[in-house]
Amino acid sequence: MDKDKQFSKLSDHTFKKGVLYTPFNSSLGDQLSLSPWAIEWLPEYLWLALILEQYGREDGLNVVSRIAGELSKIDKGLCIPMLSKIIELEPQKQRIFYEVICKWATRDVLSPLTIIYRTDKYALFYEYFSDFETSIDEKTVTLQNVIEKNLFHQTNEATDIRFLILWFNVFAERIHFARGMEITKALVEYPKLSHDHQEMRLYRSLIRSSEMALRFREGNGDFPKRFWHSLGLLTKCRTFIIDYGEQVGGSVSFLEDAVNTIDYLMANNKESLLTDEKFSVCLGIATYALKIYKEVLESRIGDGILGRNALRTITEVYVTLKYMSLKEQDQPDIWKAFKDYGIGKYKYVILKAREVEPDLEKHHFALPVLEALLNEDKGEEFTNMDTRLFDNQNIRKKFEAIGENDLYDLYYEYDTNFTHGLWGAIRESAMIFCDNPSHKYHTVPDITFEQKLRSVEHDCEYVLKKLFNQLSSFYEFPDFFIDKYGGLDD
Structure with missing residues (x-):
């Protein structure tokens, strides 16, 4: 987690009709309309990115500045940075625009875009910038590289493009900034300073916020959608598997010690085993949890989906055990009620x-x-x-009653997503990143079953120790177990 970044807390969210709204969404409500840079706007300005890529930052900014300046002198209406609006110009004005570009930049700079814009609709663009000496594969790689650098709206490269967008609008006199304003100073100083300069941290944020404000006046229809669709069909997915490296596993020795402890309790509480509902339920729950843990270890499913289902079940039976011990004083027959409830559920299935x-x-x-x-x-x-x-208390209330809120929030709530097959769990376990910038890093099914998850083995053992700690408050444990594990809750 980025410690320098400020995130809203859960307590900052507003609860309305079953939904927790972020502070930002809560304040704006239906007026909020998202306009993502990568999806909706980057395709418009890739021609600027290609110029910066070809000539480098300093020379590239200068080339684009000369293009914008000359266009504004010819016709301020021509001084537009959006490619969708450029290709909609009448043919004569398009030619003027392209001639100015070619005056300051070589034609091959924008040739990668001709793999997308090559039909009759883009005939003039294709005429000016097609390059038959460069292969389609080479053009595709160039586009992918440029997209990768500019896809995230806060990269230095993307901020350079956003500066140029403002610069076009300044040349066209569509926007005006008063003297003395920080943004005015930023626009003047930005192309003169490297991104390492301390002032650039402020200037970049000013540039980005100002450019974003311009979008409320713009519209570009289906242009970006068509771009991503066309480019996406030209390139293949590149699956990216997350490697979590070596992880803390579970302990076979703990499992064996826990089994020996159950055996010890049985031998030293023979009469209770025959007649005591509480003893039967406690040992049954403990053994059930241990069997699950054994399956996790032996089947090596700790880093899979079933491992999370296993941890959720171990967590739930522990909470059930501790909750029943809490309620026992007010409801002495709670252990029998637990058994009757479970058998009743079986009866329903049988009928x-x-x-x-x-x-x-x-x-x-x-x-x-x-x-x-x-x-x-x-x-x-x-x-x-x-x-x-x-x-009839819900599961969340049970966690609260026994003082295990963190266990609910960080274990049960998370693992429940896997039990119910909710999208977060599906996304994490069954869908993997496509490491192809021209596909906007979408996700693809993990049909080779390579993606593993963080292992639950250590967490299973952690909850089991809590469970056995609860058992030790009822019954005398063997010395070897107490000596070895001492504070089971630690």
């Missing part, structure tokens, strides 16, 4: 299966086994199906 009578030969649940579990403690005709879990 539905019997109604539709599907072919369960290949189904992932075994109906006879489920029926045996349903009737294990009492006949199913005496088993109700309670749709409420404990006091």
Whole structure:
């Protein structure tokens, strides 16, 4: 994270009708209309970028300044930087415009654009700037390089273009700045100073904000969309895989120690295992979480989608255990209620299966086994199906009640995206960057299954230690475990 950049806090957002609005969006509301530089405006000014690329910053700024100055002397109406408006000029004025460009810059400078603008609609542009000595591939690479440098609106190269846009408008007398204004000084000093100069930090921000203000008066229709479409079809995707490097993994020794601890508890609480609902539920939850963790380690799914589903489940059963221990004093039968709720959920599935009578030969649940579990403690005709879990409290409130807000925000909430297949999770795990600037760095499906995620193994162990810390508050733990892990919550 960029520590120097100021981001709005969650508390700064405004909640309205189920939506958290950013401070910026909340203040502007429906009046806000986004006009992204890369998508909507860069195609208009690539001809300026190509000149700067060919001649370098100092000479390039001078060349464009001479072009704008001469155009303004001929006809201020001709002094326009937007390519969409240039190619819409009547033929005679287009020729004048192109002749001025060719006076100060060689024709081959703008030739890369002729791979896009080459039909009858752009006949004059193609006539002036086509270059048959340079291959299409070479022109494409040149365009890609220029786009890469200017795609982000705050790069030095993009700011140079935005300075030229203002300069065209000054020559055309479409905008005026009073003496003494900072932007006036910036326009005069900007081409004289290198980007390393300390004053340029202020000047760049002034240039960008002033250029952005001009866009409210401009419109360019489908021109940029057609540009990106045409260029995109000419080039291939280049997939970019994020490598997270070596990561902190889980510990097989912790898993073994945890299993031995469960075994110890069983041996030293034999009677409780036979009759105590709480003991049965606690050990059941702990063993369930450990089995999930074992699958994460052995199947090596910690850096995959299922690993995040596993962590979410481990987190939820830990919270359930701690929440029940919190509510036990007011609801002594909460452990039995937990079991009854779970068996009731199974009963619902069984009854539905019997109604539709599907072919369960290949189904992932075994109906006879489920029926045996349903009737294990009492006949199913005496088993109700309670749709409420404990006091019907939502999961967020449970995290709050046990003092685990951070665990909800940074673990459960994030991993839930993967469980429900929401777009953030899909984007992170199944769609990868296309490292092609002419494709605007869009995303493509990871059909080679190369993209891995940050591993959850360490986090699973972290939550499991919390779970075992909770168990240790109920039952006496073996000395080897206490000596080795001590403060389990650390």
